[in-house]
Amino acid sequence: MSEKKKRKIEEGLAIFVFLLPGLFLFISILIAPIAVSVYRSMFDWNGFSEGTFIGFDNYIELFTNGSIKFVNSLKNSLILAFFSVFVQLPLALMLALILGRHETRKERTFLSIFFMPVLISTVVIGQLWLKIYNPDYGLLNRFLDAVHLENWKHVWVGDIKTALGSIIVPTVWQYVGYHMLLMYAGVKGVDLDLREAAMLDGATKWQVDRYVVIPIIKPILRVSVIFAVTGSLKTYDLVRILTEGGPFQSTEVPSTLLENMLFLRNRYGMGSTISVMLILLCFAFALLISAAFKERDE
Secondary structure, eight states: OOHHHHHHHHHHHHHHHHHHHHHHHHIIIIIHHHHHHHHHTTEEOOSSSOOEEOTTHHHHHHHHOTTTOHHHHHHHHHHHHHHIIIIIHHHHHHHHHHHTTSOOTTHHHHHHHHHHHHHSOHHHHHHHHHHHHOTTTOHHHHHHHHTTOGGGOOOGGGSHHHHHHHHHHHHHHHHHHHHHHHHHHHHHTSOHHHHHHHHHTTOOHHHHIIIIIHHHTHHHHHHHHHHHHHHHHHOOHHHHHHTTTOSTTTTOOHHHHHHIIIIISOOHHHHHHHHHHHHHHHHHHHHHHHHHHHHHHO
């Protein structure tokens, strides 16, 4: 064996040894739980007694049994994803572009203000918005009283027509700052010479943003879209605090349905099935979004 080949083998072994701890953590924390969930999803199991192997029956029942309402919960998550992508992200992008032009005084102050909701616990935010939506003393109904719109007063989280919207508003509000910060970092990384060259050619500030800045930060936009969609599919905290999936399961999402199956109905096999479907859906949407951005770039 030549000295060159021997050195390559030694380097490969060294790399493998250094990667081994990380690989072990990756398998034990991510791969192993997924494998266990897939295995448990094949059983009719109540979490205590011995389960009965039923193959893919849980997956079939998930989409055919109307009482489970998985399709409805998935629809609610997709509605939330729609508002996250088409309301939350444009707001975040607009703020990032304005703050990233090197013209705004006290940029860091504004960044801190907009990012603050991200730092606050979701439980605290849920309780805050519960107080805002309270039909008796809530800020929203009090405001409607003040502007003489008493007919618009509502039991916001207790009505099927407004309950889902009552979740969408705080969700969009909370994470605007998160995506703004990601995009702001990309905007600040755009070379000032490119901006100045476009301005010298007669471009307005918004044209510079549209034709120079946004194409450069497309990789960050792709990440933000993936985070917004997968985060909507996995959402749990605000739904659990504001509505608990009600009224009449009108705001149920897959994560709250999963909790319902595990702890209220003792259907651990079905709960594992929902968790596997969530993993597959998040992975599928991430691939689709990446492919869509790649096609646009080409």
